Amino acid sequence: MMRASDFGWIGCHNCGAVHSKGGQTCRTCGSALHHRLPNSMQKLWAWLLTGIFFLIPANLYPLLSNEIFGHEEGHTILEGILLFAQSGDYLVAGVIFLASFVIPFFKVAVIATLALSIQHGWQLSPRLRHVLYEFVEFIGRWSMIDVFVVALLTGLVHLGAILAFLPGAGAICFALSVICTMLSAQALDAKLIWDGVTNE
Amino acid sequence: MTSLPDVTPTSDDLERRAWARLFEADPDGVIACPSCDTLHVAETIAPGQVARCKRCHFTLIAPRRDTLNRTLALALTSAMLMVAMLSFPFLTLTRQGLSNEVSILGMIGGLAHGWYMLLAIVVAMFVVGVPMLRAAALIYVVWGLRQKRPPRAAREVFRLAEAMAPWAMTEVFLIGTGVALVKVAGLARVGFEEAFWIFCVMVLVLALKNASVCRWTIWTMIRERQE
Numbered sequence: 001m002m003r004a005s006d007f008g009w010i011g012c013h014n015c016g017a018v019h020s021k022g023g024q025t026c027r028t029c030g031s032a033l034h035h036r037l038p039n040s041m042q043k044l045w046a047w048l049l050t051g052i053f054f055l056i057p058a059n060l061y062p063l064l065s066n067e068i069f070g071h072e073e074g075h076t077i078l079e080g081i082l083l084f085a086q087s088g089d090y091l092v093a094g095v096i097f098l099a100s101f102v103i104p105f106f107k108v109a110v111i112a113t114l115a116l117s118i119q120h121g122w123q124l125s126p127r128l129r130h131v132l133y134e135f136v137e138f139i140g141r142w143s144m145i146d147v148f149v150v151a152l153l154t155g156l157v158h159l160g161a162i163l164a165f166l167p168g169a170g171a172i173c174f175a176l177s178v179i180c181t182m183l184s185a186q187a188l189d190a191k192l193i194w195d196g197v198t199n200e
Numbered sequence: 201m202t203s204l205p206d207v208t209p210t211s212d213d214l215e216r217r218a219w220a221r222l223f224e225a226d227p228d229g230v231i232a233c234p235s236c237d238t239l240h241v242a243e244t245i246a247p248g249q250v251a252r253c254k255r256c257h258f259t260l261i262a263p264r265r266d267t268l269n270r271t272l273a274l275a276l277t278s279a280m281l282m283v284a285m286l287s288f289p290f291l292t293l294t295r296q297g298l299s300n301e302v303s304i305l306g307m308i309g310g311l312a313h314g315w316y317m318l319l320a321i322v323v324a325m326f327v328v329g330v331p332m333l334r335a336a337a338l339i340y341v342v343w344g345l346r347q348k349r350p351p352r353a354a355r356e357v358f359r360l361a362e363a364m365a366p367w368a369m370t371e372v373f374l375i376g377t378g379v380a381l382v383k384v385a386g387l388a389r390v391g392f393e394e395a396f397w398i399f400c401v402m403v404l405v406l407a408l409k410n411a412s413v414c415r416w417t418i419w420t421m422i423r424e425r426q427e
Contacts (some may be wrong), residue, residue, distance in 0.1 A: 001255055002219055004232035009223070011239075014359060015419045016260065017238070018223060018230045028228075028423045042316055068387070089262045089278040090380045095375070098295070130236070130256050141369050144326065145371025148369075148376030152317065153383060155307030156291055158300055167311075172318045174241050182366065191237045194255070 006073045010035055037189040043067055047184035054177035062168030064150050074168050100146040103139055110136050111184055118159050126197045140182040147175040233258050261416040272342045274409035275335045281402040282332055287393045292391035327367040334368055337361035350425050371403050
């Protein structure tokens with residue numbers, strides 16, 4: 001299997017049109033042409049570190065407070081999951097555990113591993129790296145579930161003094177963390193995964 | 201004594217020359233996978249079939265029957281459903297005689313004060329704004345392609361529509377609604393209103409719309425008609 005870079009050609013990162021050496025903009029889609037996306041790794045690390053930075057308060061501060069008859073009580077992400085599990089809603093507890101706890105940390109670890117393996121030329125299977133990359137790209141947006149839950153509960157539930165929900169500082173930190181890690185995954189030029197691979 | 205250079209072409213050399221010939225004959229006859237850079241010969245395939253990258257399995261070409269009309273119809277439908285969804289109440293909560301009926305706009309408006317504003321912006325953008333902008337962008341491009349000459353901005357607008365795709369989160373919001381309902385189930389009685397059902401249909405229509413767009417087909421059309 002031959003790649004455009006084997007010929008010095010440039011494959012458009014957006015539409016796949018092939019251009020000879022020195023092309024500036026894609027004749028098909030008008031995107032700027034790059035052999036490999038410029039500063040891919042710097043952007044990736046910048047977004048990833050910001051994402052990790054927000055992930056810490058997201059887990060330490062309450063995500064949501066319920067106010068039942070004037071009694072206010074805040075819960076972090078993990079406490080919220082425990083509440084679901086205690087009331088017997090194991091399916092919901094499982095979904096939130098995956099979307100809000102496992103995936104954010106796993107995603108950060110995967111992006112960091114991909115970046116380090118590319119920068120240090122680790123001999124990881126490109127196929128495995130590609131599967132991890134696809135997974136991270138696909139799963140990123142699903143972590144927003146908990147943010148939407150907080151917004152819905154706060155915006156929907158206003159039953160006077162009886163019952164109300166208030167968003168906690170953790171919610172916005174979590175949303176920012178998800179956005180930053182999505183941008184981090186998008187900054188990765190997947191073509192780098194296959195560079196310098198001699199045989200698969 | 202120096203050894204003679206090996207002059208018999210290896211299979212690698214043959215493949216190299218074949219690609220070079222193909223590229224010289226017609227640069228658009230060759231596709232480099234946008235995800236992994238592997239070269240492929242661009243071939244027209246039947247609607248419903250999918251051509252994937254032989255190295256990384258990225259979907260290169262996935263033509264649909266009647267793709268322009270179908271995309272246009274589904275994008276228009278999703279836009280109309282969004283307008284309808286926003287104008288009806290979403291859920292009703294009842295507890296101890298107190299009842300509260302809220303629409304999605306009401307929910308966003310209720311959040312829009314103090315730092316909660318950030319949450320309101322997140323929801324307004326990812327659930328309402330981006331999906332609608334994407335639908336509008338697709339309508340613009342596809343409508344243009346159905347005419348003889350596509351509008352000048354078709355390339356920029358389609359690129360924008362594709363870049364927005366990961367940020368349209370209606371289906372994530374629907375799962376979030378499910379979780380929120382479980383959370384309030386023990387605290388208040390929940391009634392599903394019109395907008396909730398419209399939202400469910402809209403998620404389905406948006407998924408069908410995304411599946412009806414073949415990027416390669418659209419890009420090829422834009423290129424050919426702008427020449």
